[in-house]
Amino acid sequence: MKLLIAIIATIISSTAIFAADFAYEPPHESDNALLVRIAELEAQLAALTAALSAPTHVDHASIQRQRQEAILLERFMFQAKYYGVCLTIAHNDLLTQQHALTKRQLQLENIRYELGLSTQNNINDITAALNNLANQIEANNQTIQSQRQLIETRRGREGYEFIGNFRIPARTAATIRNPQALRENLISNNTALYTLNSHINQAAWHGVSWQEIRLMEDQRDLLTRQLEITALTAWNNYQSARTAQALAHENRPLLQTRQTLVEEMYELGEISQIEKLQLTLAIQAEKFQADQAAISLALAIAEINFMSRGIA
DSSP: OHHHHHHHHHHHHTTOOOTTTOOOOOOGGGHHHHHHHHHHHHHHHHHHHHHTTSOTTSOHHHHHHHHHHHHHHHHHHHHHHHHHHHHHHHHHHHHHHHHHHHHHHHHHHHHHHHTTSSOHHHHHHHHHHHHHHHHHHHHHHHHHHHHHHHHHTTTTSTTOTTOOSSSOOOOOOOSOOSHHHHHHHHHHHOHHHHHHHHHHHHHGGGTOOHHHHHHHHHHHHHHHHHHHHHHHHHHHHHHHHHHHHHHHHHHHHHHHHHHHHHHHHHHTTSSOHHHHHHHHHHHHHHHHHHHHHHHHHHHHHHHHHHHTTTOO
8 A cells, every 4th residue: 555655645746836837747657666566466366366266264254355455456556547647638738838838939039039139048948948848748648658558458347437538537526424434444444454353353262372362452453543543644635635626626717717818818919929828828837736636636535435445
């Protein structure tokens, strides 16, 4: 689960957007780790499936729980990666707007240079910025293509209904309605806690000393407390993401109104083409921030929903 937390944190934290260059770095560094973890889970699933056919003395209930947890973990990884691709696509739309603006700036700077009002250094700087944007767009396109191919391998499978058209997800809500329910579900469905309780219950029948039993009980109590803290933290993250997304959602109609106004002003000759591009880019940047809020909420909901099934 630590890998999942790292993947989600990377997706959310790397969506910081800055007014100067609208920077966003897709989480490339998680790709290899994700592929390795998926391969490990596939091998684990195969082993657990085979174990279910073992003699009756095997704890089939425990194995079945472990198998289900592995299935959920893999599903959670793909959902986090899917949302990351959605955000990278939205970021490329923003970069495309910025590229159009920079291209127009270069055209105007060339005219200023011919009139003796600019320098070659200014032209070189804008050209470098334009090339950098083109490289970012191309790098994003390659990332999107490779990650979509991986995600598409799960399309149509049970539990992967979240795979859609790779656009920002619509507003949704968690299936758990309060932190108490999340805590109870996580504790009752957690495989590690279930296994520990099973060992404690069977210990006396197998001649285990009371000191060892007491140690296992202490471990159980510690794990229970850790799960309670995990559930509360996830719920607080969900509430924060929900508030941020609600504010962004309310602001979307205003952004559309502003964009319409910009178009009208340009048609009336009240602003130049470059001013139109600048204003449009600023609006698109705010829309991207709203997309970030939507993705953060979707990830928080996914975490809540999977956690309610024992994943921690």
